[in-house]
Amino acid sequence: MNIEIYRENAVCIVRPAGRIDLATLDEFESSLRALIETAPAQLLVDMGRVTFLAGAGLGVLLATAMTLKGHAGYMGVFGVSGPVREVFEVSGFASVLDLHPDELSARGEVH
Template sequence: MITSKKQDGSTLTVSLDGRLDTLTAPQLETDLEPLLGGIESLVLDFGNIAYISSAGLRVLLSTQKKMIAAGGTLTIANAVPAVREVFDITGFSDILTLA
């Protein structure tokens, strides 16, 4: 699911692809966990994510909580319309930083 990682100081950009659903979300959570140490700004590049289900939202929410607890931020970049619609429907647009 993670296609590339790019660290620039304390900013980490992670590019993803595929679908963020019941099947892939737990793996993403596991994969992200070890990368967050010392990161103040996490950017998830959603450019190649076709859709996201509530299981994916759960991972975003827990990641967001971890980042806030550590005084950092989470940004979702390049979300496609189908993904943005899900963020809007669920009110996630209000709590996530979209870029």
């Protein structure tokens, strides 16, 4: 897995690529945790290049969103498609996390 991070004013965009599974989960979680400790409270996660998402990855996304919300922050997820979208829908996380079809839509929710 590769993770690209872009900071633009008050917004951080995280672009993971590849598989988010048990082998890469710690790296994904550590990256998000470091961002919310040191970066702006507005986080957008681009899932467009994620090819596989384990259930534990959903847990990391939910925990990150809840942490940000508890600190008056925001986390949006965009670019979810194919098998990864199925994981979100089957698990019910599509209605729990703030999903957007694209980056423009997600940026519209940033405060």
